[in-house]
Amino acid sequence: MLKKLLSHTVLYGISPHVSKIASIFILPIITKYLTELDYGVFGTITAYQTALSVLSTIGLRVVLVNSYFKSPSQFKWLWRQVYGFLIQWSIVFAFLSAVILYFIIPPEARQNEFKIICLSVFPLVLFGPVNLIGFNFYQLRQEPIQIAIRTICSGLITVFLNLYFIAILKMGYMGWIWSTCIVSILLNLSYLFPVLITHQLTPIFNYKKGTILNSLRISLPLVPHYYSGFLLESSDKVVMDNLGVGTPSIGKYNVAYTVARVVSSLGNALGLAIGPLLNNFYKQNDYIKARNLIVTSQKLMLLLTAGLALWLKEIFMFLINNDQLAETYDVGIVLVMSYAYRPMYLGASARLMFEEKTTWMPRLTFTAGAFNVFLNLLLIPIFGFEVAAITTFISYMLMGYGFYFVRTVRELLVVNYYPIFMFLVTCLLTIGVFYARDLKVEFKLVISLFVLLCISFFYIKSKSLKNEYG
Numbered sequence: 001m002l003k004k005l006l007s008h009t010v011l012y013g014i015s016p017h018v019s020k021i022a023s024i025f026i027l028p029i030i031t032k033y034l035t036e037l038d039y040g041v042f043g044t045i046t047a048y049q050t051a052l053s054v055l056s057t058i059g060l061r062v063v064l065v066n067s068y069f070k071s072p073s074q075f076k077w078l079w080r081q082v083y084g085f086l087i088q089w090s091i092v093f094a095f096l097s098a099v100i101l102y103f104i105i106p107p108e109a110r111q112n113e114f115k116i117i118c119l120s121v122f123p124l125v126l127f128g129p130v131n132l133i134g135f136n137f138y139q140l141r142q143e144p145i146q147i148a149i150r151t152i153c154s155g156l157i158t159v160f161l162n163l164y165f166i167a168i169l170k171m172g173y174m175g176w177i178w179s180t181c182i183v184s185i186l187l188n189l190s191y192l193f194p195v196l197i198t199h200q201l202t203p204i205f206n207y208k209k210g211t212i213l214n215s216l217r218i219s220l221p222l223v224p225h226y227y228s229g230f231l232l233e234s235s236d237k238v239v240m241d242n243l244g245v246g247t248p249s250i251g252k253y254n255v256a257y258t259v260a261r262v263v264s265s266l267g268n269a270l271g272l273a274i275g276p277l278l279n280n281f282y283k284q285n286d287y288i289k290a291r292n293l294i295v296t297s298q299k300l301m302l303l304l305t306a307g308l309a310l311w312l313k314e315i316f317m318f319l320i321n322n323d324q325l326a327e328t329y330d331v332g333i334v335l336v337m338s339y340a341y342r343p344m345y346l347g348a349s350a351r352l353m354f355e356e357k358t359t360w361m362p363r364l365t366f367t368a369g370a371f372n373v374f375l376n377l378l379l380i381p382i383f384g385f386e387v388a389a390i391t392t393f394i395s396y397m398l399m400g401y402g403f404y405f406v407r408t409v410r411e412l413l414v415v416n417y418y419p420i421f422m423f424l425v426t427c428l429l430t431i432g433v434f435y436a437r438d439l440k441v442e443f444k445l446v447i448s449l450f451v452l453l454c455i456s457f458f459y460i461k462s463k464s465l466k467n468e469y470g
Contacts, residue, residue: 025159026159026162026163026167027258027319027320028318028319028320029163029167030162030163030166030167030175031319031320032167033166033167033170033172034166034172035172035248035251036247036248036249036251036252036255037108037172037173037247037248037251038172038173038251039173039250039251039252039254039255040106040108040246040247040248040249040250040251040254041106041108041109041173041247041251042173042176042177042254043237043250043251043253043254044104044106044237044238044241044247044250045101045104045105045106045109045116045120045173045177046237047235047236047237047238047241048100048101048104048238049097049101049120050233051227051235051238052093052096052097052100054223054227055093055096055223056090056093056124056129057086057129057132058086058089058216058219058220058223059219059220059221059222059223060082060085060086060215060216060219061132061136061219062218062219062222062353062356063078063082063215063218063219064078064079064082064133064136064140065136065140065275065279065353066218066353066354066356067079068140069140069279069283069354076199076200076201078211078215079133079137079201080201080202080203080204081204081207081208081211081212082207082212082215083129083133083201083202083203083204084203084204084205084206084207085207085212086128086129086132087128087129087203087205088205090124090125090128090129091125093124094121094124094125097120097121097124098117098120098121101113101116101117101120101121102117104241105117106241106247108247109173112174115174115177116174116177119177119178119180119181120177120181122181122185123181123184123185123188126185126188127185127188127189127192130188130191130192130195130196131187131188131191133191133195133201134191134194134195135147135191137195137199137201139272139275139276140276142276144272144273146194150187150190150191151187153186153190154183154186154187157182157183157186158179158183161175161178161179161182161183162175162176162179165178165179218356221361221362222361222362223362224362224365224366227366227369232368232369232372232392232395232396232399233264233392235369235372235373235376236253236372236376236385236388236391236392237250237253237254239373239376239377239380239388240253240376240380240385240388243377243380243381245380245385249384249385250385252328252385253328253331253385253386253388253389255320255328256328256329256331256332256335256389257332257335258316258319258320258332259308259312259315259316259332259336260332260335260336260338260339263304263305263308263336263339264339266304266339267301267339267342267343270297270301270342270343270346271342271346274293274294274297274343274346274350275346275350277293278290278293278294278346278347278350278351278354279350279354281293282350282351282354287413287414287415288415290347290351291347291413291415291416291417294343294344294346294347294417295417295418295422297343297346298340298343298344298347298422301340301342301343302340302422302425302426302429303451303454305336305337305339305340305429306337306340306429306432306433306451307448307451308336309332309333309336309337309430309433309434309437310433310436310437310444310447310448310451311444311448312329312332312333312336312437313329313330313437313438314441314444315329316328316329316332317329329437330434330437331386331389332389333430333433333434333437334389334390334392334393334430334434335389335392335393337393337426337429337430337433337434338389338392338393338396338397339396340426340429340430341396341397341399341400341401341426342400344400344401344404344417344419344422345399345400345403347413347417348403348404348409348413348417349361349365349403351409351412351413352403352409352412355412357408357412360406360408360409364398364399364402364403364406365399367398368395368396368398368399368402369395369399371394371395371398372391372392372394372395375391375394375395376388376391379391393430397423397426397427401419401422401423404417404419405419
C-alpha cells in the first residue's frame with residue numbers, strides 16, 4: 001500500500017497543477033521576456049480568481065466523495081443530480097466572475113480587460129463542472145493513470161504555448177492568460193466523452209430539490225473552509241494590491257512563490273493519493289494504519305521541503321534568467337517550508353470529512369486564513385511585502401497542527417499523531433535551512449547527502465511496513 005501511495009502521489013503530482021510544474025522548465029527562456037509588471041499583473045488577477053474559485057463547486061465535492069464510499073451501488077444517481085445542479089450554478093458563477101474581474105484588473109492591464117474576462121470565463125460557460133466529475137471519478141476509483149495521461153499532455157501543451165506566446169510573440173502576461181484558457185478547454189474536452197458516454201454520468205437537470213438541499217447542508221459549511229485556502233495562499237497579493245503596494249513588488253512576491261507552487265501541487269497530489277486509502281482504513285476502523293500513513297508521509301514531506309529550500313538560491317539562479325527577480329529566493333525558502341504542513345493537515349481533515357463533521361472544518365481553517373489576512377494588514381505597511389511569507393508560514397502551521405488540540409478531533413482520530421513533535425521539527429528545519437541558504441556549495445552537498453541517507457532509511461523502513469499496509 002505504501003508503494004501504491006508513492007506511485008499515485010507521483011502521478012497525481014502532474015494533475016491539475018501540471019502547468020505550474022511544466023512552466024518551471026522553461027523559466028530560463030521566458031524570464032528574459034518578462035518583467036516585474038508582468039508577474040504583478042498576472043499574480044493579482046490569479047489571486048482574485050482563486051478567491052472566486054472557492055464558490056465554483058460550493059463545496060459539493062465532499063458529497064461526491066462520501067457517496068462513492070458509502071453508497072457504492074447507487075452513487076451515480078446522486079452524482080448526476082449534483083452534476084445537473086452545478087451546470088446551472090456555473091452560469092451564475094461565470095457572470096459573477098466576469099463582474100468582479102472587471103473591477104479588479106490592474107490599471108496596467110486595462111487595455112486587455114475584455115480579452116482577460118472572456119478568456120477567464122469561457123471554459124466554465126462551455127463545459128461547466130465536467131472536469132470536476134471526471135477527475136473525482138477516476139481519483140476515487142484509484143485510476144491515476146487516467147488523470148496522468150491527460151495532465152501530461154496538458155503540461156506539454158502548456159510549455160509549448162507559454163514559449164510561443166511569451167518568448168516568440170512577446171505577449172507578456174497575456175501569454176499566460178491565453179495558455180490557461182486553451183489548456184483548460186482541452187482538458188475539459190478530454191473528460192467529456194468518458195463522463196457522458198463511457199460511464200453514463202449524464203447530468204439530471206430535473207433533480208430532486210430535497211436531495212440537493214441535503215447535499216448543500218453538508219457542503220456549504222465547507223465553503224469557508226475551502227475559502228481559507230485562498231486566505232492563506234493568495235490573499236496576500238490581494239492585501240498588497242489594496243494597501244497600495246506597487247505591481248512590480250507584487251510581481252517579486254509572485255516570483256518568490258515559483259518553487260512553493262510546485263510543493264503546493266505535490267501536497268495536493270499527496271492528498272489525492274492518501275484520501276482513498278484513509279477512507280478505506282476508516283471504513284475498517286483501522287486507526288493505527290491511518291496514523292502510520294500520515295506520520296510517514298509527514299516525515300517524507302519535511303525531508304523534501306528542507307532539501308528544496310536548502311538549494312533554493314541555486315535553483316532560482318538557474319531557473320530565473322533575471323538577476324533582480326532571482327534575488328527573491330530568501331522569501332521563497334519560507335514559502336516552501338510553509339507547505340510542509342500538508343500531511344498532518346490531511347490526517348485530521350480527512351477524518352472529519354469522512355464522519356461528515358463538516359461544521360468543524362471552518363472553525364480552524366477559516367480562522368487561520370483570517371489570521372493571515374490580519375497579520376498582513378498589520379505588518380506589510382511596517383516591514384514591506386516580504387513579511388507576507390512569514391505570516392503565511394505561521395498561519396499554515398496553525399491550520400496544519402491546530403486540529404490536534406481540539407478534543408472532538410482527537411476523539412475521532414483515536415490514536416496519537418505526535419503533532420507537537422512534528423511541529424517543532426518543522427520550525428527547526430525552517431530556521432536551519434534559512435540560515436544555511438548562503439552556505440558554500442560544498443557544505444550544502446554534505447547536508448544533502450545526509451538528507452538522502454534519511455530518505456533511504458525511510459525507503460528501507462517502508463519495505464518492512466509492506467506487510468502492514470498490504
